Amino acid sequence: xxxxxxxxxxxxxxxxxxxxxxxVPGVAAAAALAAAADPTTSPAATRLVDAFGRxxxxxxxxxxxxxxxxxxxxxxxxxxxxxxDRDFLSPGDLEAIVGALVRLGIERVRLTGGEPLxxxxxxxxxxxxxxxxxxxxxxxxxNGSELARFAPALKAAGVDRVNVSVDSLDPERxxxxxxxxxxxxxxxxxxxxxAAGLDPVKLNAVLLDRQSLDDGLRxxxxxxxxxxxxxxxxMMPTAANRHPGAAAVPTCDELAARxxxxxxxxxxxxxxxxxxxxxxxxxxxxAAGTIGFITPLSHTFCADCNRLRLTARGExxxxxxxxxxxxxxxxxxxVDPAAALEAEILRVLAEKPAEHLLTQGSFxxxxxxxxxGG
Numbered sequence: 001x002x003x004x005x006x007x008x009x010x011x012x013x014x015x016x017x018x019x020x021x022x023x024v025p026g027v028a029a030a031a032a033l034a035a036a037a038d039p040t041t042s043p044a045a046t047r048l049v050d051a052f053g054r055x056x057x058x059x060x061x062x063x064x065x066x067x068x069x070x071x072x073x074x075x076x077x078x079x080x081x082x083x084x085d086r087d088f089l090s091p092g093d094l095e096a097i098v099g100a101l102v103r104l105g106i107e108r109v110r111l112t113g114g115e116p117l118x119x120x121x122x123x124x125x126x127x128x129x130x131x132x133x134x135x136x137x138x139x140x141x142x143n144g145s146e147l148a149r150f151a152p153a154l155k156a157a158g159v160d161r162v163n164v165s166v167d168s169l170d171p172e173r174x175x176x177x178x179x180x181x182x183x184x185x186x187x188x189x190x191x192x193x194x195a196a197g198l199d200p201v202k203l204n205a206v207l208l209d210r211q212s213l214d215d216g217l218r219x220x221x222x223x224x225x226x227x228x229x230x231x232x233x234x235m236m237p238t239a240a241n242r243h244p245g246a247a248a249v250p251t252c253d254e255l256a257a258r259x260x261x262x263x264x265x266x267x268x269x270x271x272x273x274x275x276x277x278x279x280x281x282x283x284x285x286x287a288a289g290t291i292g293f294i295t296p297l298s299h300t301f302c303a304d305c306n307r308l309r310l311t312a313r314g315e316x317x318x319x320x321x322x323x324x325x326x327x328x329x330x331x332x333x334x335v336d337p338a339a340a341l342e343a344e345i346l347r348v349l350a351e352k353p354a355e356h357l358l359t360q361g362s363f364x365x366x367x368x369x370x371x372x373g374g
Contacts, residue, residue, distance in 0.1 A: 046105020046106075046107075047346065048101075048105040048308070048346075048349060050350070051350050051352065052352075052354055054304070054305055055306060056105065056106070056305075056306055056349075057105060057107045057108060058108045058109075058306050058307040059098065059101055059106045059110070059307065059308050059310060060307060060310070061109060061110065061111055061129070061309075062113060062114065062309070062310065062311050063089070063094070063113060063114075063122065063125055064113050064114040064115070064116065064119050064312050066086075066113065066114045066118050067115040067118065067143065068115055068118060068143070068145055068180070069115065069145065069178040069180055069181050070178065070179035071181075072177055072179065073208060073235055087313060088119075088313060089312060089329065091124045091125045091128050093332060094129065095129065095132070096337060096338070097310060097314060097341060098132065098310065099338070100338055100341035100345060101308065101345060102132045102133070103134065103342065104342055104346065106134070106135075106308070107136045107137070108135075108136060108138075108139070109129055109137070109139070110138075110139040111139070111140045112140075112141045113142075113312075115142060115145070116140055117145075117146040117147065117150055122150075126140070126154060126157040126159050127157045129158075130157070130158025137160050137161075138160050139159065139160060139161045140154060140159050140161075140163070141163045141164075142162060142163070142164055142165070143178070143181065143186070144164040144165065144186035144187075144189040144190060145181065145182070145186060146189070147162070147186070147188075147192060147193055148185065148189040148192040149192075150189075151189065151193045151195070151196040152192070152196045154196070160198070160199070161198050161199055161200055161202070162198050163202040163203075163204050164190055164202070165203075165204050165206075166203045166205060166219065167206055167212070167215065168183075168205070168212075168215040169183070169215065169218045169222075170183075170215070173211070190203070200228070200229045201229070202228070202229040202230075202231055203219065203222070203228055204231050205219050205230065205232050206232075206235050207232055207235055207250050207251070207255065208249070209248055209249065210250060212255075213254065216232055216255045216258065216259065220259050220263070220284060220291050222289065223283070223287045223288065223289030223291060224286070224287045225288055226288055227288045227289045228289040229281070229289060229290045229291075230289065230290070231279050231291070231292035231293070232255055232291070234249070234251060234294065234296055235249050236296050236297065251295070251297070251298040252293035252294070252295045252298060252299075253295075253298055255293075256293065263284045264284065265285070266282040266284065267282060267283045267284075267285065268281070268283075269282055269291075277294075278294055278296075279292030279293060280295075300355060302354065302355035310328075311325060313329065314328050315327050315328065316345065316348065318349070318353070319352060322353065328344060331344055
């Protein structure tokens, strides 16, 4: 199978059908067009409705906080994992807790980390979760380093789609950001995922610094000929990622303007029904794939939040930047674990905050993204 991208190849030059001869649209303006065409209907009935009327149908499950990369925005370079400190939920525990959430209304589940593919029992976890009555979609987020050998088995285990972190197509830049990653190995994993029928394959790129704007042009160019979904995410601060300050970190609006200048006006992409995340999706003129923008800072989307998070040690997290977690694991020892779990989940749901406070400089108790997978 041919490579999706010639690593190190420079991005195409402006001109022809990709030249720009009109005003550059911002993300907000184009997003309004996308919203008008969005066929998404309300989710199915769920008991998971918070104090602000938001219907929660999406669960992100961290299966481990271990990772074989040390990405600069996610994990401290000197992170140390004490040997034996692996008190993660077992596949059976995960099945029980996720099962309670699914009975209450969760329809879509994403397995995250750390890096989920470092768990030796990840395929068993995937099979158990996908078999839960009510789970309509199972996704997995990965750094891609082990995806080449796992992709067919993941598909067979019930995983529907994957997201792969790819912040740059320059091998040296990629290695510097990940502090140990091999871009060629990750691209082999992406190709394997496409070949295995995992669909869609999404590439996630965090906007880290001004160089990310150039990286974004090259990543976006992938979508011209390939049905990939490339998504750009504004970097969010934590205690560990040494956030360089707002002036140094580009917004999705800035990148959208650069893309329009290079390739032409961004066209709103047809919305999926139902939507599976906060990205606003667009398409370069004539492109086979799509481009998405996730804007937690410049255009917050908390009002439409539909997600909960479960940590690898069995704690429910109501918001990525919440001040506390809610332990559920001990309820597995209750006389009626299913009833105890459901009652506690419904009890704490009222404490889900209206929005994060990142713009006020607060990131809650989140030390690093390795804890919960973003």
